[in-house]
Amino acid sequence: MRIQDAVPKAGSKKRRRRLGRGISAGQGASCGKGMRGQKSRSGGSTRPGFEGGQLPLYRRLPKLKHFTLINRKHYTTINVSQLASLPASSEVTLASLMEAGLVTSNKWPLKILGDGELNVPLNVKAAAFSASARAKIEAAGGSCEVLGANA
Template sequence: MRLEDAKPKAGSKRRKKRKGRGIAAGQGASCGFGMRGQKSRSGSGTRPGFEGGQMPLYRRIPKLKHFPIVNQKDYTVINVRGLADLAANSDVTLTSLMEAGIITTDDGPLKILGDGELSTALNVKAAAFTRSAREKIEAAGGSCEIV
């Protein structure tokens, strides 16, 4: 088959109706639009969403107040409270927490949050720390390292 052989199926293409060209044309006078009214006038009629002057739906509903953060970073988060049961002077990373069963899913780099208390010194290696988490780990004698 060649490009010049490609033709539409017989009967699928129809001529455009020539409205308002006399009664012999089949759509003369009012052209099938009825007698009077907005939909019988020339032009495109009403725009999409127009409700006859009533306040349209897109203006009645509340608008979007806040836009989502583009390229938001997703972290695997854990509070300082979750690190309290670990042995003193142990290295804390995402893999060691998953092996210990403290974290069950890897949702991205590790972030330490500051809720809870810590009494043992730990060497924590994470992608991010909150200010309170860093203070609590260092107050317990541990160290914070950003990976």
């Protein structure tokens, strides 16, 4: 079988509608489009989103700068400068920061950010570190340990 052999079955092709050619053609006068109005005119109908001249929905909505992430990762954050008040070579976790009063919420996992200076060696255990925070902690002689997000 070749592509040229694939033809419709005999008698299965429908003839095209001949509009406005008298009542014997089946679609005479108004061509099955009713009496008057915008949808009965030649040239089809309106474009998608047209609301009859009213300001359409796509123009009423504000223009978005970006799309928000659906499952965004949330963190309890603290800067390196706030860790400088802790005693040297102490272990820093979310629980220890809650006890020290440096963090008020333990709803989300801990992330350490790099704003400020640190000159005390600390053993920090957190779910995430910024690159500058990791560099400052290790430069002060401390260590960074990444925990799971649910720790």
